[in-house]
Amino acid sequence: MVGASVRVKGLTKRYGDVVAVECVSLSVERGAFVTLLGPSGSGKTTTLMMLAGFVVPTAGEIHIDDRLVTLDPPYKRDLGMVFQNYALFPHMTAFDNVAFPLRMRKVPRREIAERVERGLELVRLPGLGHRFPKQLSGGQQQRVALARTLVFNPRVLLMDEPLGALDKKLRQQMQLEIRHLHEQLGITVIYVTHDQEEALVMSDEIVVMRNGRIEQIGTPRAVYDEPRNNFVADFIGETNVLDGTIIKAEHSRYRVRTSAQVEVWCAGEGGLDPGRPVTMIIRPERARFVQSAESDNCLPARVEEVVFVGELIRYLLRLPSGEAIVLKCPNDSRTPDHAAGDRVLVRIDPEDIRVLPPLHSQPKEDT
Numbered sequence: 262m263v264g265a266s267v268r269v270k271g272l273t274k275r276y277g278d279v280v281a282v283e284c285v286s287l288s289v290e291r292g293a294f295v296t297l298l299g300p301s302g303s304g305k306t307t308t309l310m311m312l313a314g315f316v317v318p319t320a321g322e323i324h325i326d327d328r329l330v331t332l333d334p335p336y337k338r339d340l341g342m343v344f345q346n347y348a349l350f351p352h353m354t355a356f357d358n359v360a361f362p363l364r365m366r367k368v369p370r371r372e373i374a375e376r377v378e379r380g381l382e383l384v385r386l387p388g389l390g391h392r393f394p395k396q397l398s399g400g401q402q403q404r405v406a407l408a409r410t411l412v413f414n415p416r417v418l419l420m421d422e423p424l425g426a427l428d429k430k431l432r433q434q435m436q437l438e439i440r441h442l443h444e445q446l447g448i449t450v451i452y453v454t455h456d457q458e459e460a461l462v463m464s465d466e467i468v469v470m471r472n473g474r475i476e477q478i479g480t481p482r483a484v485y486d487e488p489r490n491n492f493v494a495d496f497i498g499e500t501n502v503l504d505g506t507i508i509k510a511e512h513s514r515y516r517v518r519t520s521a522q523v524e525v526w527c528a529g530e531g532g533l534d535p536g537r538p539v540t541m542i543i544r545p546e547r548a549r550f551v552q553s554a555e556s557d558n559c560l561p562a563r564v565e566e567v568v569f570v571g572e573l574i575r576y577l578l579r580l581p582s583g584e585a586i587v588l589k590c591p592n593d594s595r596t597p598d599h600a601a602g603d604r605v606l607v608r609i610d611p612e613d614i615r616v617l618p619p620l621h622s623q624p625k626e627d628t
């Protein structure tokens with residue numbers, strides 16, 4: 262079994278006045294694990310349904326390897342699909358659920374038995390074939406649904422929020438299992454989730470969607486560390502957003518005056534001029550407490566709230582400008598023991614402050 266590449270160009274779906282997906286272009290390499298990530302209604306399912314052949318695009322093209330499949334029916338596309346609600350037949354055993362589509366296609370009995378056993382083994386359910394869905398946990402049911410798809414040796418596996426119905430612990434375990442299965446089989450996976458953590462853990466590449474459009478495509482690291490705009494920064498992980506004005510621009514770094522009237526150095530792509538209002542994006546784990554203003558890039562603040570989260574401590578601070586800033590510090594002996602009301606100094610490395618044009622002036626990007 263080996264994965265196919267998937268190329269999508271200008272893919273669009275309109276329902277009357279509703280634009281569900283607008284001009285999505287995307288290239289997925291053979292054997293890659295790519296995740297469509299976005300809030301509810303951003304067009305993830307519609308995109309997947311067009312890839313699968315269940316929804317006819319209004320415009321655009323889909324290639325699987327070098328074959329144009331835009332108007333091909335689902336069964337000609339060599340794809341498997343797994344949904345959130347496992348859609349198992351309740352009156353059939355796990356074995357029969359997996360065997361059902363093979364029987365429909367008149368696969369010989371002997372071969373069915375072999376393929377079903379192998380499928381159940383792949384999803385780590387050997388020996389449970391005789392159980393009915395109600396005798397299986399949510400995670401086990403989802404594995405049966407996965408096995409039912411894998412018995413066809415699809416070259417591309419489409420998954421739409423397959424773990425959405427599971428509790429957090431089981432979800433995390435299944436995330437790793439699906440990853441391992443992907444590595445083991447070498448198939449291409451296009452995965453849909455609105456859970457940013459899930460996308461970061463599982464994917465080679467993340468496609469961030471909003472309002473039917475692609476906001477950014479990149480590795481988990483790239484979309485986390487170098488978000489292209491506030492939406493991506495805010496959607497992927499927790500983010501502090503502060504206002505400021507550029508007072509000096511050097512190549513790829515800026516001196517910015519914050520609303521609290523303190524100046525800091527920031528990183529950012531070129532092209533922003535002095536005098537320009539900007540937003541600064543700071544990840545909560547990249548800021549830290551310092552004793553005195555020993556160096557540049559410190560902000561004075563007052564501690565408003567301290568929350569113990571186990572392996573880390575989360576501080577809500579208030580800047581003199583009234584803006585809030587969150588800090589996440591490891592729960593170790595180096596983190597000072599601050600309490601609500603304390604006056605503190607926070608230092609952020611220039612490369613950990615990303616400067617972007619303010620949200621309302623960010624152009625809509627064509628992809």
Ligand SMILES: Nc1ncnc2c1ncn2[C@@H]1O[C@H](COP(=O)(O)OP(=O)(O)OP(=O)(O)O)[C@@H](O)[C@H]1O
Nearest residue numbers: 276279280281300301302303304305306307308455
């Ligand atoms: N059959 C349809 N008729 C009209 N509008 C539709 C139809 N299907 C989807 N839409 C609209 O298209 C947009 C995208 O829907 P889609 O289901 O692709 O979003 P999603 O990203 O999968 O969201 P969720 O995370 O909630 O599953 C939504 O605004 C939705 O209301």
Ligand SMILES: [Mg+2]
Nearest residue numbers: 305306307421
């Ligand atoms: Mg959906």
